[in-house]
Amino acid sequence: xxxxxxxxxxxxxxxxxxxxxxxxxxxxxxxxxxxxxxxxxxxxxxxxxxxxxxxxxxxxxxxxxxxxxxxxxxxxxxxxxxxxxxxxxxxxxxxxxxxxxxxxxxxxxxxxxxxxxxxxxxxxxxxxxxxxxxxxxxxxxxxxxxxxxxxxxxxxxxxxxxxxxxxxxxxxxxxxxxxxxxxxxxxxxxxxxxxxxxxxxxxxxxxxxxxxxxxxxxxxxxxxxxxxxxxxxxxxxxxxxxxxxxxxxxxxxxxxxxxxxxxxxxxxxxxxxxxxxxxxxxxxxxxxxxxxxxxxxxxxxxxxxxxxxxxxxxxxxxxxxxxxxxxxxxxxxxxxxxxxxxxxxxxxxxxxxxxxxxx
Amino acid sequence: xxxxxxxxxxxxxxxxxxxxxxxxxxxxxxxxxxxxxxxxxxxxxxxxxxxxxxxxxxxxxxxxxxxxxxxxxxxxxxxxxxxxxxxxxxxxxxxxxxxxxxxxxxxxxxxxxxxxxxxxxxxxxxxxxxxxxxxxxxxxxxxxxxxxxxxxxxxxxxxxxxxxxxxxxxxxxxxxxxxxxxxxxxxxxxxxxxxxxxxxxxxxxxxxxxxxxxxxxxxxxxxxxxxxxxxxxxxxxxxxxxxxxxxxxxxxxxxxxxxxxxxxxxxxxxxxxxxxxxxxxxxxxxxxxxxxxxxxxxxxxxxxxxxxxxxxxxxxxxxxxxxxx
Ligand SMILES: Cc1ncc(C[n+]2csc(CCOP(=O)(O)OP(=O)(O)O)c2C)c(N)n1
Ligand SMILES: [Mg+2]
Numbered sequence: 001x002x003x004x005x006x007x008x009x010x011x012x013x014x015x016x017x018x019x020x021x022x023x024x025x026x027x028x029x030x031x032x033x034x035x036x037x038x039x040x041x042x043x044x045x046x047x048x049x050x051x052x053x054x055x056x057x058x059x060x061x062x063x064x065x066x067x068x069x070x071x072x073x074x075x076x077x078x079x080x081x082x083x084x085x086x087x088x089x090x091x092x093x094x095x096x097x098x099x100x101x102x103x104x105x106x107x108x109x110x111x112x113x114x115x116x117x118x119x120x121x122x123x124x125x126x127x128x129x130x131x132x133x134x135x136x137x138x139x140x141x142x143x144x145x146x147x148x149x150x151x152x153x154x155x156x157x158x159x160x161x162x163x164x165x166x167x168x169x170x171x172x173x174x175x176x177x178x179x180x181x182x183x184x185x186x187x188x189x190x191x192x193x194x195x196x197x198x199x200x201x202x203x204x205x206x207x208x209x210x211x212x213x214x215x216x217x218x219x220x221x222x223x224x225x226x227x228x229x230x231x232x233x234x235x236x237x238x239x240x241x242x243x244x245x246x247x248x249x250x251x252x253x254x255x256x257x258x259x260x261x262x263x264x265x266x267x268x269x270x271x272x273x274x275x276x277x278x279x280x281x282x283x284x285x286x287x288x289x290x291x292x293x294x295x296x297x298x299x300x301x302x303x304x305x306x307x308x309x310x311x312x313x314x315x316x317x318x319x320x321x322x323x324x325x326x327x328x329x330x331x332x333x334x335x336x337x338x339x340x341x342x343x344x345x346x347x348x349x350x351x352x353x354x355x356x357x358x359x
Numbered sequence: 360x361x362x363x364x365x366x367x368x369x370x371x372x373x374x375x376x377x378x379x380x381x382x383x384x385x386x387x388x389x390x391x392x393x394x395x396x397x398x399x400x401x402x403x404x405x406x407x408x409x410x411x412x413x414x415x416x417x418x419x420x421x422x423x424x425x426x427x428x429x430x431x432x433x434x435x436x437x438x439x440x441x442x443x444x445x446x447x448x449x450x451x452x453x454x455x456x457x458x459x460x461x462x463x464x465x466x467x468x469x470x471x472x473x474x475x476x477x478x479x480x481x482x483x484x485x486x487x488x489x490x491x492x493x494x495x496x497x498x499x500x501x502x503x504x505x506x507x508x509x510x511x512x513x514x515x516x517x518x519x520x521x522x523x524x525x526x527x528x529x530x531x532x533x534x535x536x537x538x539x540x541x542x543x544x545x546x547x548x549x550x551x552x553x554x555x556x557x558x559x560x561x562x563x564x565x566x567x568x569x570x571x572x573x574x575x576x577x578x579x580x581x582x583x584x585x586x587x588x589x590x591x592x593x594x595x596x597x598x599x600x601x602x603x604x605x606x607x608x609x610x611x612x613x614x615x616x617x618x619x620x621x622x623x624x625x626x627x628x629x630x631x632x633x634x635x636x637x638x639x640x641x642x643x644x645x646x647x648x649x650x651x652x653x654x655x656x657x658x659x660x661x662x663x664x665x666x667x668x669x670x671x672x673x674x675x676x677x678x679x680x681x682x683x684x
Contacts, residue, residue, distance in 0.1 A: 068483035068659060119483065119660035130485045130659030146487035147445065148417045181416035182448070209417055211393035217416035283393065342666035345655045356654040357623045 033243040037310040039085055040301060043242045044311075045319055046084070047077040047298045050101045052323050053110055056331060057100065057117060061277045065334075066117045070131045073101035075272040078297035079204050080105035082245025083172055087253055090167070092140045094155045095174035097132035098204075098271075099144030102174070106139035114330035120337035127340040128348065148209075149182030151175065152201070156188040159199035159262075170198040170256040172249070178209025180226055181217050189264065193230045196261030200252040201227070203264070204239070206271040211283040227264030239267030240295040243304075270295075360541040366399045368510035368542050369475075369531065372517035373400070373437060375546070377407055380435065383521060386413040386422055387439030387476075396441050397477065397536050423449035423474065427456045430472040430526070437521065440476035443530060444488050450495075457526040458501030471524045475517070478506070479570055479620045480668060481533035486656035491621035493569070496528045497598035498625070503551055504528045504598040508572035510540035512595055515549030523551065532570045554601035556608070560590035563678050564608040566631060567618040568594040571669055574650075575618045578674035589678065597627050605631060606639045613644040614681040618669050623651040648677035 054072045061070050073080075080101045083093075095102050103113060108124060116123025117131055124136050134144040142158060145151040155173025162169045179185060180203055192199050203223050207213060214221050227234030233255065237248040245267065252263035270292035274281040305311040346356055363371075377383045384407075389396045391404040391414040404412040415422040419440065426436035440446045446453065457470045480489040497504045505520055505527060507513040513531070520527040557572070558579055567575035572593050579589035590608050594600060609615050615635055617628035628649035635647055650669040657667055 067661075068485065069488070116659075119662075121660075125659075127660035127663065128485070128658040130483060132487075133485055133659070146485070147448065149448075178417045181418045183418065183420050184448075210396070211389055212414060212416070216392075216414065339662040340658075340660050342662055344660075345653055345658065345663050345666050349655050358654070 033304075035243060035246075037305075037308075040305050040308070040310055041315075042085065043078075043081045044298065044301045044305060045323070046081045046105050047242070047301065048319060048323050049110065049326060050077045050080070050104050051298060052327050053104060053113070053330070054100060056327050058273065058277070060117070060331070066131065067119070068130050068132070069097065070117070070277050071098040071275065072271070072273045072277075073098055075292065075296075076204055076206060076239070076269045077101060078242035078245050079174070079202070079239050079267050079269055082239075082242040083202075083249055086246045086249035087170070087172060090140065090169045091253075092142055092158045092162070092169065092171040093174075094142045094151045094158060094171065095144060096148065096151055096176055096179065097144055097146050098176065099132065099134050102144075103134050103136045103139065103141045106136070106141055108134075108136040108139055108141065110326055110330040111333040112136070114334040115337050118334035118337070119339060120334055121340040121344075122333070122337040126344065126348075128344070149175065149179040149184040152179065152182070152185050153188040155201070156192045156197050156199050156262075159192065159197040159256075160195070162198055163196075168257055170200060170253060172200045172202060174202045174204055176209060177203055177205040177207070177214050177223060178212070178217070179203075180223055185226075189227060189230045189232060189262070192262040193232045196259060198256035198259075199262045200249065200256060201232075201262060201264045203266045204269055205266050206269050208271075208275070208283070210275045210279070213283070222266075224264055224266035232262050232264045234264040234266070236266045236268060239269040240292070240297050240300065242297055242301055360543055362539050363510060363542050364536065365510045365513055365531070365538045365540070366397060366401075366536040368514035368540070369399050369517055370401065370403065371542070372514045372521070374403060374406065376518055376521045377411065382433065383435045383437065384411040384413060385437045385439065386415055386426060388415055388417060388441045390414060390439050395439075397533055399536065400439070419445050419448035420452060424452040424456060426472055426474075427452055427460070427470055427526075430457075430470040431460060431468045435521065436472045438472065438474045440474065442481075442488065442533070443476050443478040443492055444490050446474065446476070446492070453496070453502070453526070453528070454499050458499045461525070462501060469524055470526045473517070473520045473527045473529050475529035476531065477533045477536075478530040479532055479534075480657055480664070483659050483661060483664065485659040489657035491619075491652070493530060493597050494621050494626050494630075497627060502526055502528055502598060503596065504530070505551055505596045506530045506569035507595060508535075508569055508593050510538065510542050512549060512555070512593070514542055515547055516551060516595065518548040519551055522548070527551070530569065535570055549595075551596050552599040552601055554595055554604035555593045556590065556604070557593050558589070558591040560588040560612065562588045562612055563614040563616065563681055564590045564592060564605070564612045565616050565618065565674070565678065566592045566594060566605055568597060568627075569620070571618045571620050574669055574671055574674055577671045578618075578678065581671060581675055582678055587678065587682065600627070600631070600634075602634055602638070605635065609635055609639045610642045613642055614678075615643070615647045616674060616677045616681055617647065617649040618674055619649065619651050620669060621651060623649065623654055626651055645681040645683065648681050650674050650677055
C-alpha cells in the first residue's frame with residue numbers, strides 16, 4: 001500500500017528516566033521530556049488521523065457501510081504512534097483484531113484501510129479480511145488476528161526468523177489484557193526468553209476483555225509481572241503518554257537488538273468506546289471513562305506542543321482540516337471502489353493452483 | 360402455543376435442568392455478569408449465583424479441561440464457547456480427554472458434560488469467525504453432536520444433552536438466537552439421534568440440519584411452486600446420524616440432496632452419500648447431490664460470501680439435476 005506521508009520513523013530522543021506514575025500533572029509532563037518538534041508533530045498528526053478515522057468508522061458502521069465485527073481503537077492511539085518513532089522501518093508488527101490503529105500509524109494508506117472496511121477490492125486485503133484482519137506487507141504489518149492470543153506465538157516466530165537470519169530487526173507483538181490468560185501467551189514467552197528472541201511483547205491493557213475487567217480474571221493483575229515468571233525484563237508503562245511509550249520501547253528494542261531477548265511491556269491505556277460496535281459497555285462507570293478522557297493522549301501531545309512553543313493554534317486548525325480531508329477522501333475512495341469479483345474466492349487460498357472440490 | 364426465542368429456549372433448558380440437579384453448572388466467557396455474549400444465559404447468574412454460573416478468563420483450553428475434570432469427578436458441566444471457532448483452542452481436551460476417557464479407563468470414568476455455543480457463519484465475520492466443525496467433532500467416537508434448527512428442538516435436545524452421560528457437542532447459531540418458535544410450557548425432552556421429517560414429499564429428499572434447514576425448507580417451497588414435491592428431513596444430530604430416516608425417505612423419492620454449511624471434503628454430506636449408495640443403492644434413480652460451502656475460507660466481502668455459502672438457488676439447481684430437469 002502507498003504511504004500517506006513517508007515522514008518520520010526513527011525520530012529519537014536523548015532523554016531520560018521514566019516514571020510509571022499516572023499522576024504527574026500535564027505541565028510537568030511536558031517539561032520532563034526532550035523530544036524534538038518533528039516527533040511531537042508526527043505523534044499529533046498520526047494520532048489525530050487514527051482518532052478521526054475511527055470516529056468516522058463508528059458513524060459508518062451505524063450506516064451499515066462497515067459490517068461484521070468492528071473494534072475501535074479510540075483512546076489507545078499513543079500505543080502505536082509511540083512505537084513507530086521508537087522502532088525502525090524493517091521491524092515487524094503483529095496484533096489482534098483491534099487493528100485499525102497499527103497500519104494507520106505505520107503509514108498504510110487510509111484509503112486502503114477504509115476500502116477494506118467497506119469490503120472493497122481495493123482494500124488492504126482485497127476485501128477478504130475486513131476490520132479484524134488488516135495486513136500490509138509494505139509497512140511490515142503482519143496482521144490483525146481474530147483468535148485471542150494466537151498472534152503471540154506468531155510474534156515470537158517472526159522474531160525467531162529475524163534471529164535465524166541474523167538481521168538487526170525485531171518483532172513488536174501487541175495483545176490485549178485478555179490475551180495474557182491464554183496458554184499461548186505463556187508458552188510463547190517461555191520459549192522467547194529461553195531462545196532470546198528479538199521480540200517485544202506489548203500488552204495493551206485497556207482494563208477490559210469484552211465485559212470482563214482484568215481484576216476478574218486472575219490474582220495477578222499487575223500484568224507486567226507475568227513476564228517475571230520467565231525472567232523476561234518487564235515493566236508497566238503509562239501509555240496515555242506517548243513519550244513513555246516511545247522511551248519504554250527504545251529500551252526494549254535496544255535489548256532485543258543486542259541479543260538479550262524479549263521484553264514484556266504492559267501499556268496502561270483505555271478504550272473509550274465499547275468492545276465492539278454492539279457493546280453498550282455497561283460494566284464500567286461514566287466517571288471511569290471521564291477520568292481517562294482527562295488523560296487523553298492527543299490532548300496531552302497538543303499541550304506539549306503548545307507549552308514547548310512547537311506549534312500555534314494555526315497549526316492545529318490546519319492539521320484538523322487536513323486530517324478531515326484525508327478521512328473523507330478515504331470514504332469517497334471506499335464508496336467508489338468495486339466489490340471483489342466472485343472468482344476471487346479461489347485466489348490466495350494456496351500459493352500455487354489447486355484442484356478445489358467444486359461439485 | 361407460547362412463542363419464544365431460540366436463546367430463551369436454550370436458557371430454559373439449562374435453567375430447568377439446573378433447578379433439578381445441583382451438579383450442573385454453566386461456565387464460559389461472559390456467561391455470568393455480562394449475561395452472555397449473545398444473551399443466552401441472561402438472568403442465570405441472578406438465579407443460580409456465581410458458584411454455578413461462572414465467568415472464565417479467555418482460556419478455552421483451560422476451562423474446557425476443567426470441565427472435563429469436573430465431569431470425571433461427578434459434576435455435569437455445561438461449557439459455553441463464545442463461538443465454536445474458539446473451541447479449536449480447546450480441541451485437545453475435547454478429543455483427547457472428553458471423548459476418550461470412558462474408553463481409556465475401561466468404563467471407570469465417564470464425562471457427562473455439554474460443550475455448547477454458536478457455529479458457522481454469522482454475517483461478514485471473515486475467515487476465522489465463520490467456520491463449521493460439526494463434521495470434525497462427529498468424526499470422533501465418544502462424542503455426540505447435536506445441531507438443532509429451531510427453538511422447540513433446541514430446548515428438548517439441550518435438556519437431553521445435559522442429562523446424557525456422555526460428552527455432547529451442542530451447536531447453535533448467532534443468526535438463529537433471535538428466531539422465534541412455539542415451545543410448550545410443559546416439560547418435554549427429545550431423543551438424540553432421531554431426525555424429523557419437516558415436510559412430506561414424494562419426488563426428492565432434501566436432508567439438512569442446523570441453520571441450513573432454512574435453505575432446505577425455502578428451496579422446497581420454491582420447488583413446490585414448480586410442482587416438485589420435496590421431502591425435507593432435519594437430522595437434528597450428526598452423531599449419531601438417523602440413517603434409517605434418510606433411507607426410508609429415499610426409498611420413497613429415489614433422489615437425495617444434502618445441504619450442509621461445512622466445507623465439502625469429508626463432510627457429513629459425504630458420509631451420507633456413502634451410506635446411501637451402500638445401503639440404498641437399488642433405490643437411487645440419480646446420484647446423490649450435495650450443497651456445501653465452497654472449498655475455501657469464508658471472506659469478508661458480501662460478494663465473496665454470496666459465492667461461497669450454500670443457498671436456495673444452488674439447492675434448487677441440485678434438486679433439478681437429480682430429477683434430470
Ligand atoms: C480464542 C478466542 N476466544 C474468545 C474470543 C472472543 N473475543 C474476542 S475479543 C475478546 C476480548 C479480548 O480482550 P482483550 O484481549 O483485552 O483485547 P481488547 O479487545 O481489549 O483489545 C474475546 C473474548 C476470540 N476472538 N478468541
Ligand atoms: Mg482489553
